[in-house]
Amino acid sequence: MTRKDHEQRPQSGRNSSPAERVLFGGIGAGLIALSLGQRGQVGTLLATGGALLVAGAAMGQGLGETVTGVRRTEDDQIKVEKAITIGMGADELYAFWRNFENLPRFMDHLESVKVQDGEGQRSHWVAKAPVGTSVEWDAEITADEPGRRIAWRSLEGANVPNEGEVEFRPAPGDRGTEIHVSLTYRPPGGTLGATVARLLGEDPNVQIEHDLRRLKRLLEVGHIPTTEGQSSGRKGAMKAEARMYDNRRTS
Amino acid sequence: MKAVVWQGVNRVSVETVPDPQILQPTDAIVRVTKTAICGSDLHLLDGYVPSMVHGDIVGHEFMGEVVEVGSEVRKVKVGDRVIVPFPIACGKCWYCQKGLTSLCDNSNPNPGLAEKFWGYSPAGLYGYSHITGGYAGGQAQFARTVYADANLFKVPDGLTDEQVLFLTDIFPTGFMGAEHCQIEPGDVVAVFGAGPVGLFGIASAFLLGAERVIAIDRFPERLEMARTYGAETINYEEENVFELLKEMTGGRGPDSVMDAVGLEAQAHGMLGVADAVKQTTRVLESDRPHALRAAIMACRKGGTVSVPGVYGGLADKIPVGAFMNKGLTMKTGQTHVHRYLDRLTGYIQRGEIDPTRIITHRLSLEEAPHAYEIFKHKHDGCIKCVLDPWADPGDHEPTPAPQPQG
Numbered sequence: 001m002t003r004k005d006h007e008q009r010p011q012s013g014r015n016s017s018p019a020e021r022v023l024f025g026g027i028g029a030g031l032i033a034l035s036l037g038q039r040g041q042v043g044t045l046l047a048t049g050g051a052l053l054v055a056g057a058a059m060g061q062g063l064g065e066t067v068t069g070v071r072r073t074e075d076d077q078i079k080v081e082k083a084i085t086i087g088m089g090a091d092e093l094y095a096f097w098r099n100f101e102n103l104p105r106f107m108d109h110l111e112s113v114k115v116q117d118g119e120g121q122r123s124h125w126v127a128k129a130p131v132g133t134s135v136e137w138d139a140e141i142t143a144d145e146p147g148r149r150i151a152w153r154s155l156e157g158a159n160v161p162n163e164g165e166v167e168f169r170p171a172p173g174d175r176g177t178e179i180h181v182s183l184t185y186r187p188p189g190g191t192l193g194a195t196v197a198r199l200l201g202e203d204p205n206v207q208i209e210h211d212l213r214r215l216k217r218l219l220e221v222g223h224i225p226t227t228e229g230q231s232s233g234r235k236g237a238m239k240a241e242a243r244m245y246d247n248r249r250t251s
Numbered sequence: 252m253k254a255v256v257w258q259g260v261n262r263v264s265v266e267t268v269p270d271p272q273i274l275q276p277t278d279a280i281v282r283v284t285k286t287a288i289c290g291s292d293l294h295l296l297d298g299y300v301p302s303m304v305h306g307d308i309v310g311h312e313f314m315g316e317v318v319e320v321g322s323e324v325r326k327v328k329v330g331d332r333v334i335v336p337f338p339i340a341c342g343k344c345w346y347c348q349k350g351l352t353s354l355c356d357n358s359n360p361n362p363g364l365a366e367k368f369w370g371y372s373p374a375g376l377y378g379y380s381h382i383t384g385g386y387a388g389g390q391a392q393f394a395r396t397v398y399a400d401a402n403l404f405k406v407p408d409g410l411t412d413e414q415v416l417f418l419t420d421i422f423p424t425g426f427m428g429a430e431h432c433q434i435e436p437g438d439v440v441a442v443f444g445a446g447p448v449g450l451f452g453i454a455s456a457f458l459l460g461a462e463r464v465i466a467i468d469r470f471p472e473r474l475e476m477a478r479t480y481g482a483e484t485i486n487y488e489e490e491n492v493f494e495l496l497k498e499m500t501g502g503r504g505p506d507s508v509m510d511a512v513g514l515e516a517q518a519h520g521m522l523g524v525a526d527a528v529k530q531t532t533r534v535l536e537s538d539r540p541h542a543l544r545a546a547i548m549a550c551r552k553g554g555t556v557s558v559p560g561v562y563g564g565l566a567d568k569i570p571v572g573a574f575m576n577k578g579l580t581m582k583t584g585q586t587h588v589h590r591y592l593d594r595l596t597g598y599i600q601r602g603e604i605d606p607t608r609i610i611t612h613r614l615s616l617e618e619a620p621h622a623y624e625i626f627k628h629k630h631d632g633c634i635k636c637v638l639d640p641w642a643d644p645g646d647h648e649p650t651p652a653p654q655p656q657g
Contacts, residue, residue: 230387231268234307
């Protein structure tokens with residue numbers, strides 16, 4: 001019934017794309033070649049690094065992807081799947097999500113979503129992109145089962161083609177509703193681009209997790225907890241150190 | 252205002268910092284009238300709790316008077332005398348609804364950090380590092396408290412600050428430690444550590460029906476106080492604890508054993524030295540689990556190990572074979588303070604327990620660095636320090652000597 005999109009886009013057993021394997025395999029071979037001219041520890045280091053890269057390329061396991069946890073599909077897209085349980089009924093949660101204009105309230109990277117027709121089938125999305133830029137696209141709803149599931153995808157012409165799906169499943173006992181989100185997108189530069197982006201701190205995997213947590217806090221408590229602006233005896237550099245922790249991870 | 256501030260390993264200072272403000276509509280500001288130093292604050296002092304930042308205001312045992320409330324606070328009013336449980340409950344999530352408030356899903360603003368260390372994030376705690384939220388603590392003249400309606404508890408008329416102060420942490424912590432022992436009539440309970448939590452654990456074990464309680468420590472004043480609570484005692488520096496516990500229980504072993512020590516346990520021998528060396532590196536091992544090892548070994552077959560002592564990360568050489576082959580149960584956790592307050596307040600009101608008996612030192616907030624020093628090294632017979640944020644240094648009532656109870 002609702003799992004079809006996942007089945008259609010299976011996860012690849014290899015986390016780096018063919019282009020990356022060629023690139024990093026090449027770099028690895030280059031390092032090994034370089035090491036032949038070196039003596040002592042430098043040579044050993046270069047050869048070891050080269051061998052690791054070549055081995056990773058041969059197996060399709062890139063170091064960057066392994067570190068960042070990038071998951072790619074067989075057609076070189078990025079897939080992110082996250083779930084959270086919220087102590088509310090599925091109908092309420094569905095209704096909140098179905099109004100896409102609510103999404104920027106908890107999705108940190110979204111600037112706005114504007115519904116463009118009466119039924120809310122089509123919408124215009126604006127998302128924050130690295131270095132202060134933004135990305136825009138139009139999307140349409142592709143599946144809509146009240147209280148159970150919503151799926152959408154970007155229309156022709158999107159810079160970052162993407163599709164998403166959210167399912168609302170009753171949680172066992174009195175635990176509320178499980179929200180399962182799945183996003184698939186084709187990042188600029190393919191999965192290599194995604195790996196670089198993730199190493200630079202733009203990590204959709206983490207973003208979606210934090211977005212869902214913000215949603216839970218917004219709906220269960222009414223707001224997101226913060227310590228921003230609290231008093232302390234911090235001075236100078238310590239303020240920056242504290243900011244690394246304070247609220248970085250949820251808001 | 253004045254506040255006790257973490258300044259790095261073994262350094263706390265009293266500084267003038269900005270007064271706290273309402274940051275969210277569910278906040279309340281409390282004028283702190285009594286606060287205390289907890290054994291777990293020593294883990295911060297010693298630098299074994301990660302993610303402390305220089306300048307963080309510490310303290311998680313505090314009570315006082317509400318002086319300001321946010322626009323969405325309904326139940327709590329300006330002028331209320333309140334105690335503030337150290338774990339922060341949102342009051343709405345599944346865990347809070349089940350009374351598991353130290354596991355609140357929503358109150359930690361930095362859950363990602365906790366999830367890296369522990370898999371899932373527990374509740375935010377006051378004054379206890381950024382892994383548990385980075386909230387400013389209560390060893391200060393004022394404190395910002397959050398989700399006031401779910402977290403501030405009105406002090407019943409007729410009870411003094413000192414009588415209720417320990418309801419914020421160590422009394423419920425000792426009580427939950429005893430409850431986790433799953434005591435049945437006739438049970439013998441052994442308690443490693445006769446510090447404040449261990450002493451409340453001893454008293455609580457008797458309240459819950461233990462027939463005998465055996466306390467294990469090395470400081471004469473603590474062992475003496477444990478005896479005034481009705482416990483038999485073992486000085487682990489003078490005795491073979493395992494052999495003596497076995498002998499004292501007719502060869503069976505204690506039915507349940509409480510580890511009220513936690514991650515900085517003292518140990519003799521090679522294992523103790525190895526732990527100390529590894530913990531000092533902050534990398535090889537974060538916790539010295541000697542009391543936990545001893546508790547697992549000493550517990551009778553099919554018994555229960557209760558762990559109110561604080562652990563932070565990874566510990567080596569846990570006798571998991573003993574744990575499994577003896578069919579033990581372990582129960583642990585930061586204290587769900589909120590769920591115990593009614594019951595424990597009742598014990599205090601009826602005079603069945605006098606929490607103030609463990610106080611050995613009353614000092615001003617200004618004297619906090621000295622208080623930390625004597626508390627850490629157990630100098631001057633120090634068992635528990637209470638700080639008055641509004642007293643001048645030296646200007647406090649004398650502390651009466653402990654009296655046998657009952």
